[in-house]
Amino acid sequence: MSPERDGVDLDTSVGYLLKVASSALRAAMEHALRPLGMTVTHYSTLELLAQRPGLSGAELARGTFVTRQSMHVLLQSLEELGHVTRPQEAEVGRTLPATLTPLGRRRLALASAAVREVEQTMLGGLTEGDRVEALRLLRSMADALR
């Protein structure tokens, strides 16, 4: 049954299951956001911007786990869509603080509801205690990797 080789057993590897769960979540989010005409990357940026208004492109990039070059083009499309606005020039330094437009806020509200529903589905088999425990464990893992 169990493999004799000195490798990683997929079924008992936290790392692999982390990948499995994360991939399943992303796929479910894509499926839920598609009818709204929004991608996961767009949603992630808008959500982060809603919680931390005025974030710069580089800061948004770090928060959504993409490079600042990718966030650069992402913000351009979000500005074209009228979801986000940025000042023409920086007041101090080079940082251009981004903020949600009213339209962006409305679109985000719809997307956020859809994503919340996905998350509820994901947590369906867990108790409230499990949920708290999951937060603790995931935080510990992320912190341990710096």
Add this chain to the structure above:
Amino acid sequence: MSPERDGVDLDTSVGYLLKVASSALRAAMEHALRPLGMTVTHYSTLELLAQRPGLSGAELARGTFVTRQSMHVLLQSLEELGHVTRPQEAEVGRTLPATLTPLGRRRLALASAAVREVEQTMLGGLTEGDRVEALRLLRSMADALR
């Protein structure tokens, strides 16, 4: 402190922390595998193939969460590197079972050790009970999303 808007609170969102932990793990794996000249995708394929020898390209694709088109080109490069072999033509149907070569097995052994070290680091702050609990919670989440 806590945002008034009816959105998702990032710090208490299991979904967001799942993404955080997963991204941190992938970055750590990339960093650990780079000195060995191996990418995370290559490693994942080899590891899966070691546990389930004879898997077809389509099956490998599903197990590593890429499309079978991507796995197709991936297998081509792994064959060029001499890590993997596939028969010229299928015995039955169209499936071409892939297997590790001795070289592929040796390269995987090194990579597997490096990745195991990363996973140990990730689990550094957790007890053995925590580890078992993490497996249960992650499995539940993945299953709930189908």
Add this chain to the structure above:
DNA sequence: CACTGTATGTCAGACTCCTGACATGAGTCC
């Protein structure tokens, strides 16, 4: 047997995201 459905391997094009590079602005140390 023919027909339908499903799964595979493969090719082509498009898209996303990344790596590399450059210029600019702010802070630090001498």
Add this chain to the structure above:
DNA sequence: GGACTCATGTCAGGAGTCTGACATACAGTG
């Protein structure tokens, strides 16, 4: 004040992955 370091925004090019499409092979159904 000048040199160094760091962070940011931006542009160009490339590597990896995806979507779309096609041909083929098997299983099930009438």
